[in-house]
Amino acid sequence: MVDILHKAGIKSSSLDDVYKALTTCEGLSAWWSDTQGENKVGGTLQFRFGPRGGFDMKVLDLQPAKRVLWQVVDGPPEWIGTKISFDLKQEGDWIIILFKHQGWKEPVEFMHHCSTKWAVFLLSLKSLLETGKGVPYPNDIKLDSWE
Amino acid sequence: MVDILHKAGIKSSSLDDVYKALTTCEGLSAWWSDTQGENKVGGTLQFRFGPRGGFDMKVLDLQPAKRVLWQVVDGPPEWIGTKISFDLKQEGDWIIILFKHQGWKEPVEFMHHCSTKWAVFLLSLKSLLETGKGVPYPNDIKLDSWE
Numbered sequence: 001m002v003d004i005l006h007k008a009g010i011k012s013s014s015l016d017d018v019y020k021a022l023t024t025c026e027g028l029s030a031w032w033s034d035t036q037g038e039n040k041v042g043g044t045l046q047f048r049f050g051p052r053g054g055f056d057m058k059v060l061d062l063q064p065a066k067r068v069l070w071q072v073v074d075g076p077p078e079w080i081g082t083k084i085s086f087d088l089k090q091e092g093d094w095i096i097i098l099f100k101h102q103g104w105k106e107p108v109e110f111m112h113h114c115s116t117k118w119a120v121f122l123l124s125l126k127s128l129l130e131t132g133k134g135v136p137y138p139n140d141i142k143l144d145s146w147e
Numbered sequence: 148m149v150d151i152l153h154k155a156g157i158k159s160s161s162l163d164d165v166y167k168a169l170t171t172c173e174g175l176s177a178w179w180s181d182t183q184g185e186n187k188v189g190g191t192l193q194f195r196f197g198p199r200g201g202f203d204m205k206v207l208d209l210q211p212a213k214r215v216l217w218q219v220v221d222g223p224p225e226w227i228g229t230k231i232s233f234d235l236k237q238e239g240d241w242i243i244i245l246f247k248h249q250g251w252k253e254p255v256e257f258m259h260h261c262s263t264k265w266a267v268f269l270l271s272l273k274s275l276l277e278t279g280k281g282v283p284y285p286n287d288i289k290l291d292s293w294e
Binding site for chain 2: 120
């Protein structure tokens with residue numbers, strides 16, 4: 001089992017703002033991609049990327065201003081069963097997000113791609129919270145022929 | 148042992164150009180940070196980040212237009228002994244870089260940070276090769292209070 005890990009610091013003092021960007025369909029759509037569904041524990045979220053399809057995630061844990069945990073229930077086979085978490089903490093002027101996408105069976109090329117894409121979208125989340133403007137899908141950042 | 152993985156596609160048909168950006172001090176300085184040393188197998192490279200110090204890497208393998216492998220011999224304790232590789236291949240209009248930073252002992256918070264930073268610098272490499280201009284250190288992309 002191999003994991004994708006990232007860390008992003010947001011210049012902000014509002015853990016609530018960061019948590020909202022991770023737990024409302026409006027927030028998620030503003031930095032990642034079109035999001036619909038039920039943002040509550042046990043609910044399912046649908047993330048869609050136009051013709052590329054997308055992912056369905058079950059919400060496993062929500063701790064306000066602290067933690068978000070999803071599990072992929074539909075999408076690319078490599079993603080199904082994997083878990084995605086965001087852990088938040090305040091450190092001085094920064095809100096730190098520790099991100100994990102855990103439970104990949106193999107370090108396939110698609111995992112390399114997704115690791116870099118997660119960094120791009122976490123920078124979009126940072127931008128949304130620091131400047132009011134994210135760069136969600138579809139954006140101009142084409143990493144390769146896969147998107 | 149845990150690894151950082153990334154993938155970046157460069158819109159280019161010159162594997163040689165990509166290889167040069169990874170194997171000359173001028174190229175490395177243009178997308179990552181100030182680089183000096185001997186770019187040959189068995190040689191040591193010094194990467195420096197101003198007051199932050201840097202890393203020394205021994206060059207373990209160089210395969211023109213195909214592969215670069217370094218091992219960290221000095222720098223932050225978490226980095227020492229880890230290996231960094233770039234594998235190149237042409238796929239249609241793209242040159243694909245598969246990047247690995249392997250051999251971390253533990254998935255510490257610093258590893259999360261470095262994973263996201265590697266993505267930022269690989270996007271800088273992509274920009275250098277596609278537009279002629281990279282965004283090496285020091286750039287404006289502050290991920291957190293660590294840099």
